[in-house]
Amino acid sequence: MTGLGWGSIVRLGLVQAAIGAQVMLATSLLNRVMVVEYALPAALPAGLVAWHYAVQLSRPAWGHGSDRGRRRTPWIIGGMALLAMATVAAVGSLPLIAGGAVAGYLFAALAFAGIGAGVGAAGTSLLALLASRVAPERRAAAAAITWIMMVAGIVVTSGVAGSLIDPFSLARLAAVTAGVAGTAFVVATVAVLGVERGRVLADAPPPSEDFPTAVRTMWADRDARRFTLFVFVAMLAYSMQDMILEPFAGLVFAYSPGESTRLAGIQHGGVLAGMILAGVGGNAFRGRDATGLGRWIVGGCAGSALALMGLAIAARVGAGWPIAANVAALGFANGVFAVSAIGAMMALAGAGGVGREGIRMGVWGAAQAIAFGTGGLVGAVAVDVMRRATGADAAAFTLVFACEGGLFIVAALLSVHARRSRREPLIAVAA
Incomplete structure (x- = not known):
């Protein structure tokens, strides 16, 4: 099987960017609008986001x-359309x-179910395509x-959407969302067409086992099982601030919808810088298979x-705190x-054999979805x-931010313990 070149990997990255842009609107901007502009309980958008993660099971x-199957492209395009x-x-x-209609809640639940199913179908198939077609020495770099x-994609969408929706109105929000969604679908479709060229799984027969058997086979692998546990704990810590950061900026720092959206863009800009550093420093771009990523995790x-x-201190201090710098550091x-964790995941995905990357990525994606849904809702x-x-x-925001920080400490301790094991579990094996 011929591995994907760098150009094809970048094209598939455009699909991931299109997914992230749309999810940002639904889980971040719409959450802020519900809580601040419409004075709805924070549990409502959090529940909808948790529901979309539940669907991703x-x-x-x-x-x-x-x-x-023989092709993953139809799964990606179909998921992006949905x-x-x-x-x-959802918008x-x-x-x-806002008008209190029961039909509104049902419609929102149906929309977020579609978001979860679309992300699950497109995202899982995309990662499986990368894991199955990228050479082992390039997998960490591809991740x-x-x-x-x-x-x-999230940073660009945050900046553009934040600029276009002020002064806020529902009509502006709807127009911006439609524009982003339509553009994302077109970009993803153009990016993925022709990448497979009909040879994704053509050189090996597809697995013959049914779905329950495939899950049991994957779960019998000790390394895959332990990595699933780590993914859950770490992503639980990662997700608790997702549903409260923009409302925090609005309630404590009096940010407008556009300002809080741009603050989310600053956060994602920091994420981008951290990813680049870890990708270079963690050997992802040096032709090696994710060696040493445990320390970066x-x-x-x-x-x-x-x-x-x-941020817990910022909730007490208020306007005098350098909130933008703090969010960028986060x-x-x-x-x-x-x-670092994704590079490890990509490296471990191919360990189950050719044609089984999808089930592994699916199980880890489900663990991540459970953690994200639980963390966002609990926060x-x-x-x-x-x-x-x-x-x-x-007081409310101080407690939640402090608890999330504590969870990250637990995740760090778990990874340190795993690295010290004489049997090289979790991080060392995944890397």
């Missing part, structure tokens, strides 16, 4: 389906929800490139914990951690509960 099925339509529908549900491009977790403690540390609900209990926004 179907990722192993999407991955297994693409494993058993994601674009569902993102537009369309907002006036119905870094595609995630760097995803974050770049630990450093990213520790740095994320420190930045979150800074993004940077998150980026170091994320690209938002904790903020709601603490705001009601204390009557103070500062």
